[in-house]
Amino acid sequence: MQKLTAINASSCARLHLKCLPEDFLASLGYKFLYSLYKSMLQLDDISAWGIFYKSELTGFVIGISDSSTMTIRILRKNFKELVLWLTFKLIVNPLIIFNLLDTLFYSSRQPHKCESELLFIGVSEKWRRNEVGNRLIEQLFRDFKQKGIKCFSVNVYQKNLRANLFYQKLNGKLIGEFYLYHQHWNSYLFKF
Numbered sequence: 001m002q003k004l005t006a007i008n009a010s011s012c013a014r015l016h017l018k019c020l021p022e023d024f025l026a027s028l029g030y031k032f033l034y035s036l037y038k039s040m041l042q043l044d045d046i047s048a049w050g051i052f053y054k055s056e057l058t059g060f061v062i063g064i065s066d067s068s069t070m071t072i073r074i075l076r077k078n079f080k081e082l083v084l085w086l087t088f089k090l091i092v093n094p095l096i097i098f099n100l101l102d103t104l105f106y107s108s109r110q111p112h113k114c115e116s117e118l119l120f121i122g123v124s125e126k127w128r129r130n131e132v133g134n135r136l137i138e139q140l141f142r143d144f145k146q147k148g149i150k151c152f153s154v155n156v157y158q159k160n161l162r163a164n165l166f167y168q169k170l171n172g173k174l175i176g177e178f179y180l181y182h183q184h185w186n187s188y189l190f191k192f
C-alpha cells in the first residue's frame with residue numbers, strides 16, 4: 001500500500017477510465033482526468049492510497065476531509081489546464097454545460113451534512129474480488145480516523161450494482177438518493 005501523490009496522477013486517470021468508462025468525468029477524456037487528479041492529489045486534505053503490482057497501479061482509493069469546498073480548490077490548483085480541456089470539450093459538445101453546472105452545485109445535492117467523502121475507489125478488473133477494495137477502504141478508514149473525522153459519505157450510481165453491494169457489505173448506511181448527470185445516485189454514510 002502506497003500513499004499517492006501528484007506523480008501518480010497519470011496512473012489514477014488511466015485506472016479511472018478503465019473502472020468507470022461510462023462516468024461523466026471519464027467522458028471528458030484522459031487529459032482532463034489527468035489534470036483533475038494532478039490538482040486533487042495536491043490538496044492538503046486528500047487521503048489517497050494505491051496498491052501496485054510490478055509498478056502497475058492495481059487499485060486506488062481517494063477521499064477528502066472537506067468536499068464542500070473541493071471544486072473551487074481543485075480549480076485554483078490548476079485553473080488554466082482544467083479550463084483548457086473543458087473549453088475544448090465544450091466546443092465539441094456544448095450540451096455538457098449542464099453536467100458541468102451540476103458539478104459546481106454537486107455538494108448542495110447531498111442528502112446529509114457530512115463534509116468528508118470517499119471520492120473514488122477502483123480496482124483493475126483482473127484483481128477484483130481479491131480483497132483489494134477492502135484493503136484500500138480499510139486504509140482510508142484508518143486515515144480518516146487519524147484525522148479525527150467522525151463520518152464520511154460516498155455517492156454511487158444506482159445502476160452500479162457491484163459498488164452498491166461493496167458499500168453495503170462494509171455496513172454503509174443508505175441515507176438518500178439524488179439525481180445528477182441524468183443518473184440516479186445512492187448516497188451511503190459511514191460513521192466511526
Ligand SMILES: CC(C)(COP(=O)(O)OP(=O)(O)OC[C@H]1O[C@@H](n2cnc3c(N)ncnc32)[C@H](O)[C@@H]1OP(=O)(O)O)[C@@H](O)C(=O)NCCC(=O)NCCS
Nearest residue numbers: 019121122123128129130131132133134162163165166169
Ligand atoms: C467496487 C470495487 C472497488 C470492489 O473492489 P474489489 O477489490 O473487487 O472488492 P473486494 O474483493 O474487497 O470485495 C469486498 C466485498 O464487496 C462485495 N462485492 C464486491 N464486488 C462484488 C460483485 N461483483 N458482486 C457482488 N458483491 C461484490 C462482496 O460482498 C465482497 O466480499 P466477498 O468477496 O467476501 O463476498 C470494484 O468492483 C471496482 O473497482 N469497481 C469499478 C469502479 C467502481 O464502481 N467504483 C465505485 C464507485 S466510486
